[in-house]
Amino acid sequence: MSEYNFAYLDEETKRMIRRAILKALAIPGYQVPFASREMPMPYGWGTGGVQVTAACLIPEDRLKVIDQGADDTTNAVSIRQFFEKTAGVAVTEETARASLIQTRHRIPEMPLTEDQILVYQVPIPEPLRFLEPRETETRKMHALEEYGLMHVKLYEDISRHGTISTAYAYPVRVEGRYVMDPSPIPKFDNPKLSDCPAIQLFGAGREQRIYALPPYSRVVSLDFEDHPFEASKADADCALCGAGDSYLDEVIVDDAGGRIFVCSDTDHCRARRAAGHLGAEGAPYEEADA
Amino acid sequence: MEVQLLSGGFADAPVEGARVFRAVMQAMARPGRIERLEGARPPAPMSVAAGGVALTLCGPDTPVHLAGALDCAELRGWLAFHTGAPVVGREAAVFAFGTWEALLPLSGYAIGTPDYPDRSATLVVEMDRLEAAGMRLTGPGIAGMSALSLPEVTAFRANAARFPLGLDFLFCCGDRLAGLPRTTRVEAG
Numbered sequence: 001m002s003e004y005n006f007a008y009l010d011e012e013t014k015r016m017i018r019r020a021i022l023k024a025l026a027i028p029g030y031q032v033p034f035a036s037r038e039m040p041m042p043y044g045w046g047t048g049g050v051q052v053t054a055a056c057l058i059p060e061d062r063l064k065v066i067d068q069g070a071d072d073t074t075n076a077v078s079i080r081q082f083f084e085k086t087a088g089v090a091v092t093e094e095t096a097r098a099s100l101i102q103t104r105h106r107i108p109e110m111p112l113t114e115d116q117i118l119v120y121q122v123p124i125p126e127p128l129r130f131l132e133p134r135e136t137e138t139r140k141m142h143a144l145e146e147y148g149l150m151h152v153k154l155y156e157d158i159s160r161h162g163t164i165s166t167a168y169a170y171p172v173r174v175e176g177r178y179v180m181d182p183s184p185i186p187k188f189d190n191p192k193l194s195d196c197p198a199i200q201l202f203g204a205g206r207e208q209r210i211y212a213l214p215p216y217s218r219v220v221s222l223d224f225e226d227h228p229f230e231a232s233k234a235d236a237d238c239a240l241c242g243a244g245d246s247y248l249d250e251v252i253v254d255d256a257g258g259r260i261f262v263c264s265d266t267d268h269c270r271a272r273r274a275a276g277h278l279g280a281e282g283a284p285y286e287e288a289d290a
Numbered sequence: 291m292e293v294q295l296l297s298g299g300f301a302d303a304p305v306e307g308a309r310v311f312r313a314v315m316q317a318m319a320r321p322g323r324i325e326r327l328e329g330a331r332p333p334a335p336m337s338v339a340a341g342g343v344a345l346t347l348c349g350p351d352t353p354v355h356l357a358g359a360l361d362c363a364e365l366r367g368w369l370a371f372h373t374g375a376p377v378v379g380r381e382a383a384v385f386a387f388g389t390w391e392a393l394l395p396l397s398g399y400a401i402g403t404p405d406y407p408d409r410s411a412t413l414v415v416e417m418d419r420l421e422a423a424g425m426r427l428t429g430p431g432i433a434g435m436s437a438l439s440l441p442e443v444t445a446f447r448a449n450a451a452r453f454p455l456g457l458d459f460l461f462c463c464g465d466r467l468a469g470l471p472r473t474t475r476v477e478a479g
Contacts, residue, residue, distance in 0.1 A: 005304050006304035006305055006308065007304070007308065011303055011304060011307060012349055012350075014304075014307070014308075014311075015346065015347055015348070015349045015352075016349070016351065018311050018314075018315075018346065018347055019347055019352070019384075020408070021315060022314070022315065022318050022347070022412070022458070023408040023410075023458070024408075025315070025318050025319045025431075025471060026318065026458045026471035026472055026473065027407050027408060027453075027454050027471075027472070027473075028430050028473065030407060030408065030454060032408045033406075033408075055311070056308075056311070056312065056315065057308060058305075058308045058309050058312050059305055059308070139405050139406075140405065143404035143405050144404075175430055175473065177453070177454060178454075197433070199315070199316075199319045212319075213430075214319045214320070214430040214431035214471075214473075215319060215320060215430075215431050215433070216430065216431060216432060216433045217430040217431070218430075
C-alpha cells in the first residue's frame, strides 16, 4: 500500500475533482467539466467512477463495487481490488454494510441510507448527444432549457412502437431544471433516483464530466400525460430466490432455447436465499467460504 | 513568524484531506448539517474549518480572495506555502474567505455563465456562531426542512432566484462547518 498515494491519485488532481463534485452538488443535474486523468484501466471500464471514488474515499470506508448488479464480474472485482491495493479500504459485497458503492448500470435493490454514497460510472453523460452531436449546441440547449428535442425523441418512440421503447439510460429532469442521463441503468431503477437519502455522484472519464444528485432531490422521468413513465422489468420471478419485485437478467441455460430469469442484484438474491426464499430452479442456500 | 507559515498544514495530507473533503461534501450536499473539520491550523484570524477548506480545495489553479482582516501577511504566506493559490481581487476569485461583512457586497463575485454555471465563486464565511437553528432552509439535500443561523435572508433569496447561476457558501466557526448551495431556499425562521 505504501507504494501508492492514498487512493492512487495525486493530491492536486483530487483537489480539482473535489471542486467539481461540490459544484455538481450545488447545480443538480448539470455536467461539470473536469480534467479527467489517465487511469490504469481502459476507458469504458469506469475511469470516471474510479476518479470520483478516489476523490471521496476515506480510510474508514467500506467499499462495494457492482457491475450490472453483480459483485463478482471482472469489472467489479478489478476496481474493488484496485482500491484495496491503493487505498487499503475494507470491501464488502453486502449493500447494507457498504459506506461507498461504485456502480455500473444498476442501483442496488435495497434502499440506500443517509450514510451511503453511490458513485455511477457513466459512458455518455450528455442525454442530448445522440440527438445533437455538437457540444457547443447541447451546452446552449441546457442553458436555454431547450429540451423539446428529447420529447420529440420519446414521441417518435411512441409513434413507431406504440409505447416509449427507451428501456435504459431513460432521461430524467432534476429539480425541474436540467435534463440528465442517469447512466445506462434500466428504467426500472429510475424511481430510486428520486428522494434518495444517499448522495449520488456520476463520473464520466472519457467525456470528462462529473454531475450529481444531492440527497432528497426531486428526479422525474420524462413522459407524456397519455403515456406515463413505467418502470418495467421482465415479467417473471427470479428462478433462484423467487423474488417477484427485483430487476431480472435473462440467462440462456442450454442450446435448445431454454432460459431462466435471475436477480441482477447478486447480493439481493444471495440475502434472500440465505433467508430461506427459494425460486423454481434454486438450490437451498449453503454458506460459501468467505 | 516564518516557522508559523511552514507549519499548520495536514500532518498526513492524503488522509486528512480526504476526511476534510468528505465533511465538506456532506455539508454542501445537506444544507443545515454541521460537520467538524480537523487537522488544519492556519494563522489567526482564519478558523480551523476555513483552513481545512483551503488545504483541501485550493491550489495553483484557484485564485483566492482574502477579505478584511484575513488579508494579512501571515495568511498570505501560509496560503502561498501550503496551497500555491494566488491571492486576487473578488472578481477573479474562485474561493473568497472572510467575515460576512468583509465579503459584502456579493455583486462583485463570479456567478457563472448560462453555459458554464459552475464557473462561480464559493464564499467561505467566518462566523462568530454557527447553529442548526434560525433561518429555515428547504430544497435539494434537505428532507423536509432544516435550519441554520445565517447572517441574513435577502442576499440568499436573491442568490437562489438566479439559479442555475449563483454563489455557493461554506460557513465556518472554529472547527465547525455548514454549507449552503445556490439551490437552497431561505426563509426567516
